[in-house]
Amino acid sequence: MTTRKLPENSTPAGGLEEARLHDVIGYQVAQASIATLGLFHRAAGEVLDLRPAEYTVLVLIKENPGGTAARVARALAVSAPNITMWLDKLERRGWVVRQASETDRRTQHLHVTDKGRQVADTATQQLLEAERRTFSHLTVGERTILVELLHKLALKRSE
Amino acid sequence: MTTRKLPENSTPAGGLEEARLHDVIGYQVAQASIATLGLFHRAAGEVLDLRPAEYTVLVLIKENPGGTAARVARALAVSAPNITMWLDKLERRGWVVRQASETDRRTQHLHVTDKGRQVADTATQQLLEAERRTFSHLTVGERTILVELLHKLALKRSE
DNA sequence: TATTGTTATACTCTATAACTATA
DNA sequence: TATAGTTATAGAGTATAACAATA
Numbered sequence: 001m002t003t004r005k006l007p008e009n010s011t012p013a014g015g016l017e018e019a020r021l022h023d024v025i026g027y028q029v030a031q032a033s034i035a036t037l038g039l040f041h042r043a044a045g046e047v048l049d050l051r052p053a054e055y056t057v058l059v060l061i062k063e064n065p066g067g068t069a070a071r072v073a074r075a076l077a078v079s080a081p082n083i084t085m086w087l088d089k090l091e092r093r094g095w096v097v098r099q100a101s102e103t104d105r106r107t108q109h110l111h112v113t114d115k116g117r118q119v120a121d122t123a124t125q126q127l128l129e130a131e132r133r134t135f136s137h138l139t140v141g142e143r144t145i146l147v148e149l150l151h152k153l154a155l156k157r158s159e
Numbered sequence: 160m161t162t163r164k165l166p167e168n169s170t171p172a173g174g175l176e177e178a179r180l181h182d183v184i185g186y187q188v189a190q191a192s193i194a195t196l197g198l199f200h201r202a203a204g205e206v207l208d209l210r211p212a213e214y215t216v217l218v219l220i221k222e223n224p225g226g227t228a229a230r231v232a233r234a235l236a237v238s239a240p241n242i243t244m245w246l247d248k249l250e251r252r253g254w255v256v257r258q259a260s261e262t263d264r265r266t267q268h269l270h271v272t273d274k275g276r277q278v279a280d281t282a283t284q285q286l287l288e289a290e291r292r293t294f295s296h297l298t299v300g301e302r303t304i305l306v307e308l309l310h311k312l313a314l315k316r317s318e
Numbered sequence: 319t320a321t322t323g324t325t326a327t328a329c330t331c332t333a334t335a336a337c338t339a340t341a
Numbered sequence: 342t343a344t345a346g347t348t349a350t351a352g353a354g355t356a357t358a359a360c361a362a363t364a
Contacts (some may be wrong), residue, residue, distance in 0.1 A: 021218050025302065026195035027291050028217065033192055034236045035316050036185030053331080056189065056221035059180050070345060077193045079333055084347060101288035106340045106345040125176035131184050134315050142308055143184065149297065149305040150187035156293050157194050212354075229322060238356055243324060265322040265363045 023153055025153070035134075043130035044123040055123055057086045058112065062120045066109045077157065095119055184312070194293075202289035203282040216245045216284055217271065220255055225268040236316070243280050254278055 008032070021027055040052055042154055053076075073083045090096035095116030098108040112120065135143065180186055199211055212235075219231055232242045245270070249255035251263065254275030257267040271279065 019280055019287055021222060021283055023306060024283060024286050025294065025306060025309075026192075026199050026286060027215070027218075028306050028313065029188060029192050029195045030211070031313040032309040033188050033313050034186075035314075036188045038236065038316060040185050047231075051330090052189070059186075063180060068345075077197070078331095081331055081334085081348080087333085091360065094234070104341070104345085108346080113244060121178055124180055124183060127183050127185060128178055135184065135312060137315070138308065138311060142311075145304065146312070147182060147184060147187050148306040149301055149308070150184075150191040151181075152297060152301075153194050153305070154187065154190040155194075155199060156296070210353090227322075237354095239323065240325080240357085241355055244354085263322085263364070267323080 006016070029153075039130050039134055040127065043126045045118060048119060048123055050119070053086060054090065055082070055120070058090060058095060058120050059124065061090075061110045062112045062117055065111050066099075068107050069110065070107075073112070090116070145147060171300045188312075198289055198293055199286065202285045206285070207278060207282055209278070209282060212245060214279070216242070217249060217254060217275060217279050218283065220249075220269045221271045223275055224270050225258075228269065229266070231269070243263065249275070 028155070037052060037080060040055070044050055044055065045052070056076060057072060060075055061067065069083050069087060070080065073080050076083075087096060087098065093100060093125070095113055097111050099111060101107045101109055131143075166197060177296060197209060199214070203209055203214065204211070219234055220226065225232070226233060228242050228246060229239065232239050235242075246257065254272055256270050256272060258270060259268060260266045262269055290302075297305070
């Protein structure tokens with residue numbers, strides 16, 4: 001299929017296939033993230049004084065109670081000092097607690113507080129509502145498919 | 160539909176609907192971009208000494224020859240000084256030229272050089288090949304749908 | 319008055335290096 | 342030796358403010 005020469009794959013100039021930007025998934029993801037980051041800022045960031053990274057770390061801890069900082073760092077593909085900084089901020093705001101481990105005295109187990117859970121849930125609720133409004137030109141089925149395909153993309157991290 | 164209480168929407172604890180992180184499109188986009196940014200770095204960034212933003216600005220100029228810096232800034236939703244910086248870098252590398260406008264002496268028309276076009280095309284080619292390999296667990300149809308749905312997302316920027 | 323683009327400057331976010339403590 | 346986490350520090354990328362030139 002890729003070896004067959006189709007008219008729409010040949011350029012006017014040289015007859016060679018042109019690499020099409022439109023087909024680069026990473027480019028479309030980047031463009032889409034302009035929209036989703038803007039939506040985050042308006043729907044949750046501004047009202048709750050919440051940064052995207054803050055939200056992500058918070059919900060990750062909420063969904064994986066007792067997890068460690070190293071695990072969060074790996075999940076987000078960022079450095080350990082970076083996570084330390086975000087945990088400092090989240091702890092300072094009373095949304096996350098670091099609990100010393102009893103079996104391994106190097107590690108800490110992370111948990112959200114009631115207040116932290118409330119912030120995370122409110123933010124998620126706001127985001128879902130805003131997305132439903134803003135992306136109403138997508139059907140429910142399309143949104144479901146999109147989420148699943150994005151999820152499949154995210155599975156491949158280091159190949 | 161949202162007012163009807165469905166069993167799968169109630170939490171064990173309170174009986175209230177739980178806002179599901181999994182359904183937040185922005186979260187999935189952010190997770191997916193970890194994968195695509197890593198892929199960019201390995202497939203094009205490292206070899207061509209190219210930053211994601213550099214690539215994006217370059218291809219945007221290539222696909223919109225004669226466009227202005229202000230237009231690029233709006234397209235990427237970044238500030239004007241930021242674009243000035245990237246244009247400086249791209250011009251210094253001989254990939255982009257600023258051409259003074261004859262009708263409006265404030266503006267410049269942006270064009271890629273032959274070298275710039277070559278870099279952009281090579282990068283795009285490398286990215287497409289790497290994505291085809293890395294995301295081979297998606298069918299061609301799924302990849303097409305994904306690109307189209309992401310494109311539809313990107314249409315909604317400021318609502 | 320508004321817009322284009324630049325310079326100066328500061329802030330945010332992320333990383334690397336060096337370290338302590340523990341396994 | 343390797344891992345978890347912190348501190349110190351530097352770099353990349355972004356923004357705002359102030360400005361000059363032009364519309």
